[in-house]
Structure formats: C-alpha cells, structure tokens
Amino acid sequence: MTSIGGITIRTATEQDWPKIVVLNEICFVTPQTEEFTAHWRQLVSGEPPVIALDGDEIVGATMDIPMTVTVPGGGSVAAAGVTAVTVAPTHRRRGILRALYTEHHARIRASGVPLSILTASEGGIYGRFGYGPATVESTVSVDRRFAVPHPKAPDPGGVRMVHPAETRPAFTDVYHRWQQVTPGAQVRPEIVWNRIFADRESERGGGTALFGMVHDDGYVLYRRASGDNGSFARVEEIRTVTGNAHAALWRAMLGLDLVRRIEAHLTPEDPLPYLLTDGRLVRTSSRHDELWVRIMDVPAALEARTFRGDLDVVVQVDDGFLDAGGTFALTVRDGKAVCTRTDAAPQVVLDLDVLGSLYLGAHRARTFAAANRLWAADADVLDRFEHAFGSDRDAQMGWGF
Ligand SMILES: CC(C)(COP(=O)(O)OP(=O)(O)OC[C@H]1O[C@@H](n2cnc3c(N)ncnc32)[C@H](O)[C@@H]1OP(=O)(O)O)[C@@H](O)C(=O)NCCC(=O)NCCS
Known part of the structure; x- marks a missing residue:
C-alpha cells in the first residue's frame, strides 16, 4: 500500500x-x-x-x-x-x-x-510511460459495384458460406494458425470466442447478426448495416493465412450484389487494392494505431524476435518512467539476436516508446529519425537498423481489450 x-x-x-x-x-x-x-x-x-x-x-x-x-x-x-x-x-x-x-x-x-501492451483511448497519454503505437490499421471502404478483379488476381475458389456459431472450429483453427505467424496477434482465449459467437444484439453496433464465410486457410465475419449512403457490409474480422485465402474471400465478399460497399479494417500493406483493376475503389478513411507496446525487458524482448539482417550496433534506450533503459550491444546473426548491457558509445539513441513502436516491424526507424526521435551515428547505421527491425508479415492486433 x-x-x-x-x-x-x-x-x-x-x-x-x-x-x-x-x-x-x-x-x-x-x-x-x-x-x-x-x-x-x-x-x-x-x-x-x-x-x-x-x-x-x-x-x-x-x-x-x-x-x-x-x-x-x-x-x-x-x-x-x-x-x-x-x-x-x-x-x-x-x-x-x-x-x-x-x-x-x-x-x-x-x-x-518482457512486454506490457494496451490500446489507447487517446494518443497523448501513454508515450510518457514508455508505450509506443506498434500496429497500424486502416479503415477502408470498397465501392463493390464497380470492383472488377484484376486479370492476374488469383481465383482459387474454395469459399463456403456458414453459420458462424455452428462452424466454430473453422474459425478458431484458422485464427490459431494466423495468430502464430502474425506479429502483434495475441492468443485468443475461449471466453473471447464465446462472446463472439454469442453475437449479442447489444454488441452488433446496429448491424444484423453475423454472417460467415470460410476457406481452408481463412475466414471472414461480417454484418450488414445501413448508413447515409445506403446499405453496406461491415467486415468485423478477416483473417487469412495464405494469399489464396485472401483473394478467394475478397472475391466472395465483392460478390455481395445487394450492398453498395464493404467496410473493413486492414493493415496498410493489405494487397486488396492490387486484386482490382481499379485500386482507387479501396478508399482509406482513416489510419490509426491499435496495439501499443512497452518493452519491460529490452534484452528478453529483442532476443525473442528475429531480425531481417545481420547487425552489430550499440543502442541507447532511454526510459523516462522506470529503469528498463540502458545501453545495449545488439548483435544479430542469421536472424537471431544477442543483446547485452555495455559501456560502449551508442550508435543509435532512442526513447523506450520508439523502440516499442519499432518492435513489431510496423514503423520505420528513418521516420522517427526524421522527427528527431531517433538518432543514428550515420546513414549506414540507420539503414541497417531499419532493415533489421522490419518484418516479413504485417503486424496486427489479434483482438481488442
Ligand atoms: C486518462 C485518465 C486515466 C488520466 O488519469 P489522471 O489521473 O487524470 O492522469 P494523471 O494526472 O496521473 O496524469 C499522468 C500524466 O498523463 C498526462 N495525461 C493524463 N491524461 C491525459 C490526456 N487525456 N491527454 C494527454 N495527457 C494526459 C498528464 O498530463 C500527466 O503527465 P505528467 O505526469 O507527465 O505530468 C483519466 O482521464 C480517465 O479515466 N479518462 C477516461 C477513461 C480513459 O480514457 N482511460 C484510458 C483508457 S486507455
């Protein structure tokens, strides 16, 4: 006390x-x-x-x-x-x-x-506590009336229309596989699934009951809702493990003839616009943070992830809230990191919240450098640091809390 x-x-x-x-x-x-x-x-x-x-x-x-x-x-x-x-x-x-x-x-x-995570009601509160926004989500609206698949877009088929609550394993199995490869995605407890499948009227945001489509490697959960510009389909969740599942499910969604548009939350690098002859039809109305990360234990967190390139760099991390900061020698070989405290002079200096933002690969070091929130000894160090912290898969929060 x-x-x-x-x-x-x-x-x-x-x-x-x-x-x-x-x-x-x-x-x-x-x-x-x-x-x-x-x-x-x-x-x-x-x-x-x-x-x-x-x-x-x-x-x-x-x-x-x-x-x-x-x-x-x-x-x-x-x-x-x-x-x-x-x-x-x-x-x-x-x-x-x-x-x-x-x-x-x-x-x-x-x-x-090693990590503390949260979602923020306001963007100005948590940086001072060492949290940085670590996943990015775009809200998009697709005018499906004019959407034509690009001639090179895959057409793998394999999509089935299902009643979500009666086909639970088709969703939970895919989520599990998706979660295991997606930075930022959390294991989803059974009780969270129970709430999704219970689909209570009070949690439908004015939309219909949930509809579902499944593929061996993906699924989409959506509702129909009405707004100022007529009726639309609101994607509550789309999770795909393969590109084919992504293409197949979006083709099926774009076939919903009686809705004008489809609204969804996607990562900024989602390939949906490239599946269409006219990518402009995927209009982004907002881009916002989802998961925020505070690294509690810098060596443990950095050694838990893999990196995209070899690195030998001394990094000074400043933690203005607690004592997780310090100067660390970060060595990466074949993707695996070894991170230890050192007295050597730093080649990169950044605050803990910036390291949290870089951790899952959703933000770039040079963007923080341009804002004077990351210092690197020279352009080569910055380049290698940025490249190494990237991720082959887009970071995405698994479920809100
Ligand atoms: C956000 C909330 C928890 C802040 O509580 P509080 O007791 O007023 O915050 P404190 O006085 O301890 O402020 C702590 C620091 O955060 C800053 N801060 C607090 N609220 C802030 C806000 N909304 N925007 C920017 N800075 C804020 C304070 O200036 C202070 O800075 P400092 O310590 O560096 O000088 C409170 O306003 C609240 O309950 N809001 C509604 C619910 C909510 O949004 N919860 C957060 C969910 S993610």
Whole structure:
C-alpha cells in the first residue's frame, strides 16, 4: 500500500469489484451488463486490479489480462495486457494515473514478462510511460459495384458460406494458425470466442447478426448495416493465412450484389487494392494505431524476435518512467539476436516508446529519425537498423481489450 496526497494506492479485494465496475461505467460512459462484467473478470484472471482510494471511495483503477503475443519470426512472448484504466472525473490531473501505473508496472516488472501492451483511448497519454503505437490499421471502404478483379488476381475458389456459431472450429483453427505467424496477434482465449459467437444484439453496433464465410486457410465475419449512403457490409474480422485465402474471400465478399460497399479494417500493406483493376475503389478513411507496446525487458524482448539482417550496433534506450533503459550491444546473426548491457558509445539513441513502436516491424526507424526521435551515428547505421527491425508479415492486433 502507498499513499500520495491523501490518495491510497492498494491491491483490490473481492469486495472492491462492484465499485470498480461503477467507476468503469462512469469513465467510459458505457453501462456494463452483468454478462460483460463477468466476462471481463474472467479475462483479468491473474493479479487483482490496482486501485486508488480517496477515503472509502474508489477513484481510480488499472488491471491487466495475462496474454501471449506473437513477435516477428513467429516466436511467442508473455505480455501484460493493461486494460480498464480509469480515474474518476472528480479526481483527474492530480497524478492518480501516474501513481497507479507506477505501482502496476512495478508488479508487471516483478512478474518477469518482457512486454506490457494496451490500446489507447487517446494518443497523448501513454508515450510518457514508455508505450509506443506498434500496429497500424486502416479503415477502408470498397465501392463493390464497380470492383472488377484484376486479370492476374488469383481465383482459387474454395469459399463456403456458414453459420458462424455452428462452424466454430473453422474459425478458431484458422485464427490459431494466423495468430502464430502474425506479429502483434495475441492468443485468443475461449471466453473471447464465446462472446463472439454469442453475437449479442447489444454488441452488433446496429448491424444484423453475423454472417460467415470460410476457406481452408481463412475466414471472414461480417454484418450488414445501413448508413447515409445506403446499405453496406461491415467486415468485423478477416483473417487469412495464405494469399489464396485472401483473394478467394475478397472475391466472395465483392460478390455481395445487394450492398453498395464493404467496410473493413486492414493493415496498410493489405494487397486488396492490387486484386482490382481499379485500386482507387479501396478508399482509406482513416489510419490509426491499435496495439501499443512497452518493452519491460529490452534484452528478453529483442532476443525473442528475429531480425531481417545481420547487425552489430550499440543502442541507447532511454526510459523516462522506470529503469528498463540502458545501453545495449545488439548483435544479430542469421536472424537471431544477442543483446547485452555495455559501456560502449551508442550508435543509435532512442526513447523506450520508439523502440516499442519499432518492435513489431510496423514503423520505420528513418521516420522517427526524421522527427528527431531517433538518432543514428550515420546513414549506414540507420539503414541497417531499419532493415533489421522490419518484418516479413504485417503486424496486427489479434483482438481488442
Ligand atoms: C486518462 C485518465 C486515466 C488520466 O488519469 P489522471 O489521473 O487524470 O492522469 P494523471 O494526472 O496521473 O496524469 C499522468 C500524466 O498523463 C498526462 N495525461 C493524463 N491524461 C491525459 C490526456 N487525456 N491527454 C494527454 N495527457 C494526459 C498528464 O498530463 C500527466 O503527465 P505528467 O505526469 O507527465 O505530468 C483519466 O482521464 C480517465 O479515466 N479518462 C477516461 C477513461 C480513459 O480514457 N482511460 C484510458 C483508457 S486507455
């Protein structure tokens, strides 16, 4: 237990949960059903939340979900999925989040997990705590009425229309294979699948029940919805392990004659525009961050992933929040890294949040260098550093939390 300015920070007990739920409802301005609360509590199955109290009143909370995340090269890393971070509107901007995070991250560090991850309600909060946006997602809209497959686009077929809840293994098996090769994707617990297949009306965002199409190496879950410009199909999730599955499922989606457009969230490098004679029909309406990464243990995290090129570089990582930073000798041979502390002069200097952004391969070192957020001794070091940190597969968050 700690105390700052009359606010007590301590671990929650079973009796605190009802008040934590009320605080969440108020802070996220969203009433929570009993079912949802039970679902959430099952996910937060490790350590209890950390809470802030003003007298008897709970005025802040933070907690995490134990997760496993894929990193470039297909390795798996344990991560704390920090979630439901709340401070009461009556108690904001007096350091309660910082106090909660200090306690919570001390706990995460003690648990030994190399990564902490989260999704951010606002982009300006978490950089100071060493988190960097690490996956990028584009929201796209395809006017399918004019979409013509490119003559060279594969036409492998093999797509079946299914009732999602009755064909569960077709989805869970593909997700498992996709997750194992996709940087940033987390193992999806059964209880999260249960919620998806339960497909409650309250979670449909005004759309119809879920429709599903499956392929041996992919699937799509979508709904029909209506907006200002008529009816459209909203892709809730498309996961493909092979290019053929991707092409086959998109061909099938583009065959939905009675909807004008299809809306989906894709990685910026998704090949969908190249499958069409007119790639402009895939219009991007937003580009945003999804998963944020804070590296808790630099050597463990870097040695868990593979790299695309050999490297011999001394990297100085500055952690303004905790003590995960330092100067590290990073040597890569045949993709595998060895990372050790050193006293040598750095050739690359960056903050921990920038390293978090580079970690899954979704951002480029030179872009941070151009913004003066990464320093490299010369252009050659920058080139090799950037190339090595790339990933052959686009990073993508597996499921939101
Ligand atoms: C976001 C929230 C948790 C912040 O809590 P808080 O107790 O007011 O934050 P603190 O006073 O401890 O601020 C910590 C630091 O973050 C900064 N900060 C806090 N909220 C911020 C915001 N919305 N945008 C930018 N910076 C912010 C503060 O300036 C402070 O900076 P410093 O310590 O470097 O000087 C709180 O406003 C909240 O519950 N919001 C609604 C729910 C939500 O968005 N939760 C986050 C889910 S990802």
